[in-house]
Each structure stands twice: as C-alpha cells, then as structure tokens.
Amino acid sequence: MKKVVLGVTGGVAAYKAAELARLLMRGGAEVHVIMTPAATEFITPLTFQALTGNPVYVNMYADRSGEKIQHIDLLENTDLVVIAPATANTMAKMASGLADNLLTTLYLAARCPVVIVPSMNVNMYEHSVVQDNIKKLAGHGCQVMDPEAGELACGVYGRGRMPDPLDIYAFTRAVLRPKDFAGVKSLVSAGPTREPLDPVRFLSNPSTGLMGYALARALTERGADVTLISGQTHLQAPAGVNKVDVTTTEEMFDAVFEHYKESRLVIKAAAVSDYRPLEVSEQKVKKSDGKSMIELARNRDILFELGKEKGDRVLVGFAAETEDIFDNARQKMDRKNLDLIVINNLKEPGAGFAVPTNRVSIIDRSGEVENLPLMDKEELAHYILDRIARML
Numbered sequence: 001m002k003k004v005v006l007g008v009t010g011g012v013a014a015y016k017a018a019e020l021a022r023l024l025m026r027g028g029a030e031v032h033v034i035m036t037p038a039a040t041e042f043i044t045p046l047t048f049q050a051l052t053g054n055p056v057y058v059n060m061y062a063d064r065s066g067e068k069i070q071h072i073d074l075l076e077n078t079d080l081v082v083i084a085p086a087t088a089n090t091m092a093k094m095a096s097g098l099a100d101n102l103l104t105t106l107y108l109a110a111r112c113p114v115v116i117v118p119s120m121n122v123n124m125y126e127h128s129v130v131q132d133n134i135k136k137l138a139g140h141g142c143q144v145m146d147p148e149a150g151e152l153a154c155g156v157y158g159r160g161r162m163p164d165p166l167d168i169y170a171f172t173r174a175v176l177r178p179k180d181f182a183g184v185k186s187l188v189s190a191g192p193t194r195e196p197l198d199p200v201r202f203l204s205n206p207s208t209g210l211m212g213y214a215l216a217r218a219l220t221e222r223g224a225d226v227t228l229i230s231g232q233t234h235l236q237a238p239a240g241v242n243k244v245d246v247t248t249t250e251e252m253f254d255a256v257f258e259h260y261k262e263s264r265l266v267i268k269a270a271a272v273s274d275y276r277p278l279e280v281s282e283q284k285v286k287k288s289d290g291k292s293m294i295e296l297a298r299n300r301d302i303l304f305e306l307g308k309e310k311g312d313r314v315l316v317g318f319a320a321e322t323e324d325i326f327d328n329a330r331q332k333m334d335r336k337n338l339d340l341i342v343i344n345n346l347k348e349p350g351a352g353f354a355v356p357t358n359r360v361s362i363i364d365r366s367g368e369v370e371n372l373p374l375m376d377k378e379e380l381a382h383y384i385l386d387r388i389a390r391m392l
C-alpha cells in the first residue's frame with residue numbers, strides 16, 4: 001500500500017478514523033485525509049494533519065492551488081480510497097452520483113478500489129433505503145465492510161458500530177491483495193487433534209491453529225474458496241471460510257475426505273495425534289497406587305492416504321522435526337506424495353507451536369531447501385501461497 005486517501009464523514013465513530021490513519025501509516029502508506037464538513041464537527045482536521053503530516057482537505061474550493069483540480073490531483077497514484085466512517089448521508093450521495101463536496105466528488109473520479117465502512121444507529125442502518133444504497137455501492141464495485149453489532153453511541157444495542165481500526169486495516173490489506181487464487185477450491189487443516197482417555201482427559205499437543213488459520217485467511221484474501229477443517233482452538237474462523245470443527249484424528253480424517261474430491265489444493269497444517277488410547281473409559285478413571293499404563297493404537301495418517309489419491313491436486317504438508325530435519329522432511333515428502341513441505345524446526349526460538357511467529361524451511365519436489373527468516377505467521381502464510389501459486 002503506497003498511497004491511501006482516507007475519507008472521514010460526520011459520524012460519532014470519526015474519532016476511530018484517527019487510529020486507522022495511524023495504522024495505515026505504520027503499514028507504510030502515505031495517507032491523505034479528506035473530511036466532509038460534518039466530520040469536522042466530531043474531530044478536527046488538525047488531528048489528522050498532525051498524524052499524517054499532510055494537509056487535510058475539507059473545502060472543495062478554498063484550498064485550490066496550481067493548475068490541477070484538487071480532487072484529481074489527490075487521486076494521482078492512489079492505491080486505495082477508504083471511507084470510514086461512512087454515514088447514511090454520504091453513502092446516499094455516492095450511490096446516486098451526487099458530488100457536492102470534495103469527498104463525494106473524489107469518489108466519482110476514483111479509479112482505484114474503494115472501501116466503505118458504514119457506521120450509524122441500528123435503525124438507520126437497517127432502513128431499507130440505506131440497505132439499498134449499500135447494495136448499489138457494492139454493485140458499483142465498492143468493497144463494503146459490515147458494521148459490528150454492539151453498544152452504539154446512542155446507547156442502544158444493535159448492528160451499526162464501526163469495526164475496530166485494526167480490523168478495518170486488515171480489510172483494506174485484503175482488498176489490495178492479488179486475487180491469484182480466485183475460485184481455487186482449497187482445503188486447509190489446522191489446530192491439534194485430541195484423543196480422549198475418559199470424559200475429562202485427552203492426549204493432544206500444544207498447537208493453537210495459528211498457522212493453519214493464517215493460511216485459510218490468506219487464501220480467502222486471495223480469492224480462494226476455502227474449507228477449514230479445524231481441531232479445537234480458540235481462534236475465530238476468518239470471514240468467508242467454511243469451517244468444519246472436529247476433535248479426534250478419525251473425525252479429521254472423515255471431514256478431510258468428505259471435501260477432498262472437489263479440492264484443487266490441500267494444505268495440512270494440523271498437528272495430528274498419531275496415536276489414540278486403545279480404550280476410552282466411559283467414566284472418569286480413578287487414580288490408584290503404583291504405575292499406570294495407557295495402551296495406544298495407531299491413528300491413520302491422513303496425509304499419507306490423501307497422497308495415494310492425489311491426482312492433479314497440489315498437496316502441501318507440514319513437518320515438525322527436532323533432529324535430522326531435512327532428511328526426515330524429505331522422507332515425509334516422498335512417503336506422502338507431497339508437492340511442498342514446510343518444516344518447523346521446533347528447536348528454533350520463535351518457531352512452532354503457540355507463537356505468532358515462525359521460522360521454517362521449505363522443500364519442493366526438486367529437493368531444494370529454502371531457509372526462511374523469522375516471520376509473522378500471516379506474512380509466512382502469504383509467502384507459502386506465493387510458492388504454491390507458481391504450481392497451480
């Protein structure tokens with residue numbers, strides 16, 4: 001994101017736009033703010049000017065200078081226009097092509113993606129004319145971000161609240177992603193599986209699902225049609241993803257195979273339990289003196305079974321290793337018939353389970369190893385997709 005025009009209209013949530021401006025700048029964007037006259041009743045242009053280091057535009061005529069008309073000038077090399085908060089009034093004008101202030105005029109001249117973040121009282125938001133305008137704007141190519149449900153400034157509960165600036169920031173990033181996975185049916189598995197011993201105990205591992213969820217989100221952002229088979233995690237499914245919850249390896253096996261046929265890409269990021277207790281007690285097991293033994297039965301290897309029926313699908317696996325990393329990973333890749341294997345070196349600091357970062361190596365069919373630096377899992381997810389995109 002290089003240059004962003006942030007449009008702020010006259011709603012109570014206008015103060016949150018200041019935080020959004022800051023996040024956009026932190027993300028590397030040059031931010032230019034345009035306010036409607038009503039917005040200046042809620043927050044001053046000076047706030048945005050101080051945050052962005054750029055002049056803030058409100059009046060269509062007063063600040064004009066030089067040859068070019070200001071709104072056209074502002075749009076030059078602009079990657080994105082974000083209107084947050086967008087009031088019912090501004091959206092109505094935009095939907096009908098009215099250009100009576102700098103922001104609505106700029107909207108008509110914009111050729112880059114436009115994100116709109118409606119924010120208002122719930123009754124206004126639900127009014128059919130507002131809903132019609134939102135549909136119209138979406139039909140004209142605007143990316144509309146749904147408001148959240150919650151307590152509104154007017155004291156009532158309902159949908160209409162402007163989302164957290166961080167979520168708006170993530171939404172804008174997603175809009176600008178290349179849609180290089182458009183329509184690719186993708187299956188991602190994530191999180192740990194759990195194998196019950198009795199009603200209150202299970203065998204599992206420390207996976208939190210972060211890597212798999214990051215991949216599912218990245219795929220959706222890039223236009224894929226994603227099914228996420230998830231073990232028990234505390235994470236929220238990315239918007240637009242078809243999430244299937246499972247607990248045990250056997251449940252994951254069934255859910256994965258149910259969606260395998262139509263999938264073009266499969267990424268198995270789940271930390272699957274290789275064993276399960278041979279017997280599951282129906283009642284809580286009571287402690288007794290002395291040693292206790294748990295007999296384990298082998299679970300089926302999901303990825304191995306997928307590999308046998310691979311066809312022309314792209315199959316990506318993960319490997320968690322602590323020794324002979326590359327040899328083990330290469331063997332796994334061959335045995336499971338994979339196109340790519342992402343190796344977590346569990347002994348590296350910042351890598352592996354339950355941390356937001358990862359340090360991995362990637363091996364493809366040529367056998368060549370690519371060692372990546374410590375990366376944020378979201379960033380890594382996109383990097384892995386860049387590698388996969390070349391294979392599809």
Ligand code: CTP
Nearest residue numbers: 268269270272274300301302303317318319320
């Ligand atoms: N996997 C799977 N089904 C299993 C075990 C693993 O689908 N029963 C998948 C994982 O999701 C991962 C890959 O296989 O993509 C490798 O998992 P890993 O735990 O590293 O290896 P294992 O195959 O279990 O081998 P080992 O335990 O010997 O390291």
